[in-house]
Amino acid sequence: MNSLLCSKRFTLFITFITLMTISMVASAQNGSISGTVKTSDGSPAEAVSVAIQGTSKGTTTDQNGHYQLRNIKPGSFVLVASLIGLEKQQQNVEFGSGDKRAIDFVLKENAAQLNEVVISSRNSNKVNQQVAKMPLKNLENPQVYNSVSADLIKQQGIVNFDDALKNVPGIARTWESTGRSGDGTAYFALRGFEAQPSLVNGLPSFTNGDLDPADIEQIDVLKGPSGTLFGGAVYQYGGIINVVTKKPYFTTGGEITYNMGSFGMNRVSADYNTPLSTTEKIALRINTAYGTQNSFQDAGYKKTFFFAPALTYQVNDKLSFDVLVEAMQEERAVAPVFFNSDRSRPLFYKSIASLGLDNFQSFTSNDLPIKNPRFNMQAQMNYKISPGWNSQTVLSRSSSQAKGYYGYIFGNKPLTYDASGNPLTYDENLFEQDIHKEDYTTNTFDIQQNFNGDFKIGSVRNRVLVGLDYFNSNIIDNGTGYAAMRYVTPQGGIEQVDPLHPVYATQNSVDSLLAHSGASHSNSSYSTAAVYVSDVINFTPNFSAMLSLRGDYFNSKGEHGDPSDDFHQFALSPKFGIVYQPIPDQLSLFANYMNAFTNVAPMEVTDASGNNPKIKSFKPEHADQYEFGVKTDLFSDKLSLTASYYNIKLANRVTPLTDNINDYDQRGAVRSKGFELSLDANPVTGLNLIAGYSHNHVYNIVGTAGDFYTTPGRAPGGQGPQDLANLWLTYKFQHGSLKDFGFGLGGNYAGVYHVIDNYVTGNFDLPGYAVVNASVFYNSGHVRITLNGNNLTDKKYYIGYWSVNPQLPVNYTASIAYKF
Numbered sequence: 001m002n003s004l005l006c007s008k009r010f011t012l013f014i015t016f017i018t019l020m021t022i023s024m025v026a027s028a029q030n031g032s033i034s035g036t037v038k039t040s041d042g043s044p045a046e047a048v049s050v051a052i053q054g055t056s057k058g059t060t061t062d063q064n065g066h067y068q069l070r071n072i073k074p075g076s077f078v079l080v081a082s083l084i085g086l087e088k089q090q091q092n093v094e095f096g097s098g099d100k101r102a103i104d105f106v107l108k109e110n111a112a113q114l115n116e117v118v119i120s121s122r123n124s125n126k127v128n129q130q131v132a133k134m135p136l137k138n139l140e141n142p143q144v145y146n147s148v149s150a151d152l153i154k155q156q157g158i159v160n161f162d163d164a165l166k167n168v169p170g171i172a173r174t175w176e177s178t179g180r181s182g183d184g185t186a187y188f189a190l191r192g193f194e195a196q197p198s199l200v201n202g203l204p205s206f207t208n209g210d211l212d213p214a215d216i217e218q219i220d221v222l223k224g225p226s227g228t229l230f231g232g233a234v235y236q237y238g239g240i241i242n243v244v245t246k247k248p249y250f251t252t253g254g255e256i257t258y259n260m261g262s263f264g265m266n267r268v269s270a271d272y273n274t275p276l277s278t279t280e281k282i283a284l285r286i287n288t289a290y291g292t293q294n295s296f297q298d299a300g301y302k303k304t305f306f307f308a309p310a311l312t313y314q315v316n317d318k319l320s321f322d323v324l325v326e327a328m329q330e331e332r333a334v335a336p337v338f339f340n341s342d343r344s345r346p347l348f349y350k351s352i353a354s355l356g357l358d359n360f361q362s363f364t365s366n367d368l369p370i371k372n373p374r375f376n377m378q379a380q381m382n383y384k385i386s387p388g389w390n391s392q393t394v395l396s397r398s399s400s401q402a403k404g405y406y407g408y409i410f411g412n413k414p415l416t417y418d419a420s421g422n423p424l425t426y427d428e429n430l431f432e433q434d435i436h437k438e439d440y441t442t443n444t445f446d447i448q449q450n451f452n453g454d455f456k457i458g459s460v461r462n463r464v465l466v467g468l469d470y471f472n473s474n475i476i477d478n479g480t481g482y483a484a485m486r487y488v489t490p491q492g493g494i495e496q497v498d499p500l501h502p503v504y505a506t507q508n509s510v511d512s513l514l515a516h517s518g519a520s521h522s523n524s525s526y527s528t529a530a531v532y533v534s535d536v537i538n539f540t541p542n543f544s545a546m547l548s549l550r551g552d553y554f555n556s557k558g559e560h561g562d563p564s565d566d567f568h569q570f571a572l573s574p575k576f577g578i579v580y581q582p583i584p585d586q587l588s589l590f591a592n593y594m595n596a597f598t599n600v601a602p603m604e605v606t607d608a609s610g611n612n613p614k615i616k617s618f619k620p621e622h623a624d625q626y627e628f629g630v631k632t633d634l635f636s637d638k639l640s641l642t643a644s645y646y647n648i649k650l651a652n653r654v655t656p657l658t659d660n661i662n663d664y665d666q667r668g669a670v671r672s673k674g675f676e677l678s679l680d681a682n683p684v685t686g687l688n689l690i691a692g693y694s695h696n697h698v699y700n701i702v703g704t705a706g707d708f709y710t711t712p713g714r715a716p717g718g719q720g721p722q723d724l725a726n727l728w729l730t731y732k733f734q735h736g737s738l739k740d741f742g743f744g745l746g747g748n749y750a751g752v753y754h755v756i757d758n759y760v761t762g763n764f765d766l767p768g769y770a771v772v773n774a775s776v777f778y779n780s781g782h783v784r785i786t787l788n789g790n791n792l793t794d795k796k797y798y799i800g801y802w803s804v805n806p807q808l809p810v811n812y813t814a815s816i817a818y819k820f
Contacts (some may be wrong), residue, residue: 031099034068051636053078062127081105131201139588142577144223147570157788161211169692172720174801179370180406181440184208189720191238192672192698198234199242208402212306215287218244223594225623228575239625247282248312261813267291268716279313297362318384335362342411345709348428359806360521361492370404394445407435423720430487439478449524472527481517526556554599590627605663640680648672674700682727686732714755723751744775769797784817
């Protein structure tokens with residue numbers, strides 16, 4: 001059997017080599033065409049399709065407006081430059097054997113008009129600089145990623161960052177931003193593991209609150225473990241969420257938008273761009289927004305102010321500078337997360353119906369707010385060392401805070417106790433609500449030096465990245481301890497912990513309770529220093545391999561006043577990928593191996609009786625992924641599809657010992673596997689369709705039986721629904737009385753979610769759901785009006801991370817924008 005299998009593999013290998021050889025010989029007599037596409041104001045035109053009319057031969061322009069077509073056969077043909085929704089331009093070409101021609105185009109539109117093309121996901125194969133930290137097209141990249149454009153965010157009337165990700169296959173929110181210290185931003189499930197938005201323009205940027213979409217040009221969701229290029233500070237084993245911000249350009253333009261909607265939503269935003277010099281290329285772009293909104297529940301609100309200036313200075317053809325500042329003030333009253341399990345005892349309720357949760361109960365009041373101010377500054381210098389080498393120096397500084405009241409509902413009220421004071425029985429319908437007061441600040445600093453090279457060794461093309469990265473984080477916590485505020489029923493009933501000293505949902509009452517809860521006075525820090533290298537090697541124009549490696553040194557200073565809290569670790573993170581394009585720039589087959597890691601702090605352990613304490617150190621956790629699939633960009637960017645299968649193993653997970661829960665080892669391992677499909681189609685002018693489907697199965701391979709988090713064969717938690725689907729169709733009329741009008745229709749589906757999967761507590765499933773959304777819009781040269789309806793069937797549905805979080809009922813938004 002083994003010899004037969006080896007024979008088959010050898011035959012396939014020989015066939016593959018033979019086909020490649022025939023392809024190279026046949027293409028030897030062909031030539032190439034390259035050039036640039038610019039707008040009428042001289043700006044590079046990115047994402048423009050350049051194709052030979054009547055054939056499948058085509059490509060798209062990169063961020064510098066450059067394109068290249070290879071393996072062009074001799075003959076006469078028409079070369080067409082087009083972008084869906086804009087007027088085509090064409091040139092007649094007489095092409096000889098082995099010719100190398102330069103053909104340029106100038107579009108009639110200027111840069112601002114170019115951005116008004118209304119399609120959801122323009123040019124999925126455009127060059128992306130940040131996913132691989134080098135300029136690569138999607139078809140050249142062995143990693144899977146999905147993008148959400150600013151155009152799509154506007155079409156859907158989105159004013160909440162989280163809602164934009166409903167357009168990405170394989171990702172599901174598990175709870176909204178809580179504002180709490182350390183990780184208060186929203187949680188998502190991505191390939192079976194938790195993920196949070198943690199990168200802005202490829203640099204670490206953390207928040208305890210929400211992100212504002214006002215200055216977002218694009219959101220990239222990178223699939224799979226990505227520690228090789230981005231390090232352990234943003235490990236997130238299933239993938240990484242990266243925000244790409246709007247950049248200044250060298251003409252005057254912008255827009256002012258007003259949004260209003262259900263539950264008292266009001267928001268005004270502005271985007272203004274202007275050149276600052278008539279003799280030098282200096283431009284300023286300012287994005288700002290102010291908004292208020294109430295909750296659909298009986299209490300809760302949000303007020304935000306966002307201001308983000310960005311400056312670009314292009315000194316000359318070789319040197320440029322970019323500076324971005326983001327400042328956000330956010331104040332909210334947040335509903336506590338409802339945990340219907342204490343993760344140790346059998347569940348009283350094992351379904352939504354039996355729990356009887358009243359979705360309109362907030363279990364809080366508007367007098368218990370939390371504030372999450374955030375500041376982020378980034379500066380970048382780009383220098384063209386030579387035609388084949390570029391230098392990028394970037395630094396960032398961020399500060400995020402959590403100040404105010406945070407609480408959660410967790411566990412049931414004890415009724416009886418044993419002689420040692422341990423609870424014996426519990427009230428099945430009374431849940432404990434705990435609260436404390438946050439005073440938490442995270443300061444981060446990051447500096448990177450990247451060198452990108454594009455050169456040949458003989459006939460082999462190399463695109464090289466060499467990078468250095470230093471990251472530092474300082475965390476200051478002066479919050480109070482936690483205290484039991486009251487007991488509540490899922491239907492909103494209240495019982496006081498101490499009837500003689502009742503606690504009410506007011507600041508004065510809660511402050512009095514917390515005065516005796518103690519306080520934290522923590523000041524800790526850690527840093528990482530890393531070097532990474534990546535090389536995309538084109539053995540032929542159609543066949544390439546990516547080889548990458550990161551060396552990461554982690555140094556924790558721990559508590560500044562405790563020298564024994566220091567520790568350090570070193571981790572290596574490799575990455576490998578191959579891409580073969582049977583049809584260049586149209587079809588690619590890919591496979592990858594990817595890695596991510598996180599550093600594990602030492603822990604105090606004891607023997608089974610709780611005696612003989614000692615400090616135990618651990619190795620970093622590692623996640624390894626194997627993935628293969630196919631990507632297409634067919635019919636001149638009219639059909640883009642990605643399909644892949646992945647298998648991730650998380651190893652070295654810290655796990656309680658079977659015979660001593662006070663001690664730990666690193667036997668733990670988790671398996672996550674599944675497949676994803678994403679589609680972006682533009683079959684006719686004005687029509688765009690994006691769709692996706694994913695299936696994931698995650699479970700503990702090795703762990704400790706009975707441990708809530710690591711029981712073998714059970715889900716570790718926070719993995720989201722196994723099955724997810726998304727769909728959005730947009731059509732804009734091109735002619736007649738309805739010209740500039742359009743509509744959108746779509747929604748999301750999620751299957752049953754095993755939010756608690758444990759044989760000790762029992763299982764709790766959140767039911768599957770389908771949500772239907774729609775929009776109608778008018779979008780002309782200077783005015784855009786959009787009406788959106790979300791959850792039109794008023795579906796009652798839930799998300800969760802070991803919790804039950806009710807979601808919005810039917811709601812509506814409207815926006816009007818003036819563009820100039």
